[in-house]
Amino acid sequence: MRRWIKVSVAAVAVLGVGGYIAEPHVQDWTLAGSACDGALPRAAVDALAPKDSHLDEEKSRQVDGLGYYSCSLTAEGDDVRDERLVEMEAFTRRDDQDREFMAVFADGGFAPQGRLPDGLPGFVDEFGSVQLLLPCPDLGKDAEGRQRKLLVRTTLGSQxxxxxxxxxxxxxxxxxxxxxxKLGCGAERISVPERDVPLAMPGEDDPKPVPLSRAKGTPCAWATRADLPKDLDWRMEVNANDAGPTGRCDLYTTPDDTHSRLSLAAWYGDWGNRLLGDGIIGKPPFATATARCHGEAANYALSASDDTPGVSKAAKRRMLKEFAEDQTARRGCSTPRYSF
Structure with missing residues (x-):
């Protein structure tokens, strides 16, 4: 609310109807308030908008028969700049959700992902979109007896x-x-984190791997108890919370060599059964595990780069067991079954 609210209130007070419509700042106020059926927080829109830009257009679309809802808000731009400010798509059909997950995790499930603040049921995909997956109690179960869900992808423009x-x-x-x-999901309302944090963009320079001790209190804390080889300078990148449909714990054996790593990933939902193909280096994961969580599949895998000296096959198997057992205990899943 840095500029639009203050300027718009003043404009409304001094301008007539014609002037009100023509005033760019008041148009910003109007578009921000009507976009996405009034759901967008005006203060957030103002904070995210490119400096010295004005809003251009808002659109929304709903197809009840397909369980689909979308909306967008654009800013003024040119042919080069991304004019998109906010874009959202929501799906309640399982096929649409599976297609979305397969597009995001095309590389054997080990595509980059970012961690959402604790309590938010989702993740940040490698394209920087926030993916949230919510159960839909009002939509009942699908033909296979699984609780129907709502997948919401929110993308912010590059500018x-x-x-x-x-x-x-x-x-x-x-x-x-x-x-x-809008889609009759009936999900329990989710809340924003109490502490403001920037969006965790996968593949960016930050966050960087941190000393293993910093993983305490996170879903990757199992690594601090895993009896890893002591002569290696272990680092950890935490890309998981306890609510999302996927999560990653990435271990590095040296401070700076990001290619020398072991990635442990979890995917929750039957869609994950289709992922275990190529790993992070274009070959199948070293080891995998499966479990059942609340009526659906859970899949776990460890994939390692070739240049992880000092880490034996036995140590890798032990890491996967520690990871899978910790994950299943956190989420109330069945005992994992392993494939080494």
Whole structure:
């Protein structure tokens, strides 16, 4: 609300109807308020908008028969710049959700992903979109007896200020709650994190791997108890929370060599059964495990680069067991079964 709210209130006070419509800042206020059926937090829109830009257009579409809802808000731009400010798509059909997951995890499931703040049921995909997956109690179960769900993908344009603490998550949460209502999902409303944090963009320079001790209190804390080889300088990158449909714990054996790593990934839902193909280096994962979680499949895998000296096959198997057992205990799943 840095500029639009203050300027718009003043404009309304002094302008007539014609002037009101023509005033760019008031148009910004109007578009921000009507976009996505009024779901967008105006303060978040203002924070995310490119500096000195004005809003251009808002669109929304709903197809009840397909369980589909989308909306977007664009800013002024040219042929080169990405004019998109916010874009959201929501799906309640299982086929549409599976297609979305397969597009995101095309590389054997080990595509980059970012961690959402604790409590948010999702992840940040490698394209920087916030993916949220919510159960839909009002939609019942599908033909295979699985609880129907709502998948909401929120994407911010390349010109938005994605580093504004909290704005991206406030936007994604507001749109997910709106989509749940529009599509009759009936999901329990989710809340924004209490502490404002910037959007975690996969593949960016930050966050960097941190000393293993920093993993305490996270879903990757199992590694601090895993009796890893002591002569290696272990580092950890935590890309998991306890609510998302996927998560990653990436271990590095040296401070700077990001190619020397072991990646342990989890995928929750029957869609994950189709993922275990190529790993992070274009070959099948070293080891995998499966379990059942709340009526659906859970899959776990370890994939390692070739240049991880000092890490034996036995140590890798032990890591996967520690990871899978910790994950299943956290989520109330069945005992994992392994394939080494």
């Amino acid at each position: 938005t200020h994605v580093g504004v603490p909290g704005a991206a998550y406030r936007t994604a949460v507001a749109l997910a709650n709106k989509a749940s209502g």
